[in-house]
Amino acid sequence: MNENSLFAILLRSQWWVSGLVALGVIGVLRFLMPTPYAIAAALPFIGISAYVLSKRLRAPSGRRIAATLERLRAMPWSEFSAAVAAAYARQGYEVRRVDGGPADLALVRDGYTTLVACKRWKATRTGVEPLREFHAAASRREADERIYVAAGEVSDKARTFAAEHRVRLIEQGELARLLLKVR
Numbered sequence: 001m002n003e004n005s006l007f008a009i010l011l012r013s014q015w016w017v018s019g020l021v022a023l024g025v026i027g028v029l030r031f032l033m034p035t036p037y038a039i040a041a042a043l044p045f046i047g048i049s050a051y052v053l054s055k056r057l058r059a060p061s062g063r064r065i066a067a068t069l070e071r072l073r074a075m076p077w078s079e080f081s082a083a084v085a086a087a088y089a090r091q092g093y094e095v096r097r098v099d100g101g102p103a104d105l106a107l108v109r110d111g112y113t114t115l116v117a118c119k120r121w122k123a124t125r126t127g128v129e130p131l132r133e134f135h136a137a138a139s140r141r142e143a144d145e146r147i148y149v150a151a152g153e154v155s156d157k158a159r160t161f162a163a164e165h166r167v168r169l170i171e172q173g174e175l176a177r178l179l180l181k182v183r
Contacts, residue, residue, distance in 0.1 A: 088107050123150065
């Protein structure tokens with residue numbers, strides 16, 4: 001799905017936005033056709049609204065995310081890397097350890113390789129240099145995708161570098177959600 005399509009935008013919006021669009025569609029179309037047909041035309045928007053609302057209700061609370069992040073920062077490296085590996089294995093990846101260099105894990109699925117760097121997850125602030133090293137290592141290994149894990153703050157320069165070089169940043173909230181399911 002194109003990321004700028006109406007449905008993609010509504011999937012990223014609050015649930016009530018799709019609900020308002022559905023009501024608008026029904027309101028306009030009921031003057032042009034019978035009400036049951038107008039409701040049928042609005043069903044995709046009603047479905048998106050229900051999906052986004054259910055996703056929101058299942059999402060962990062801010063307090064739970066904060067507690068999970070504190071627990072993650074207290075973990076030793078071996079336990080943290082095992083939790084990250086288990087989280088990706090649960091998503092269907094074949095997880096391999098990478099020895100040496102800035103990459104820690106190689107995730108393989110459907111012939112695609114994703115390198116994950118998570119050694120510096122405890123750093124309070126991540127600058128651009130660790131991302132440069134990781135990107136260079138991933139390029140040498142010809143990885144299809146790159147993921148950098150950071151529980152702390154990421155500098156603006158590092159964000160810009162990551163966006164330019166297709167390095168996906170997994171930060172605090174997303175990291176907590178990824179690892180909440182792993183015990």
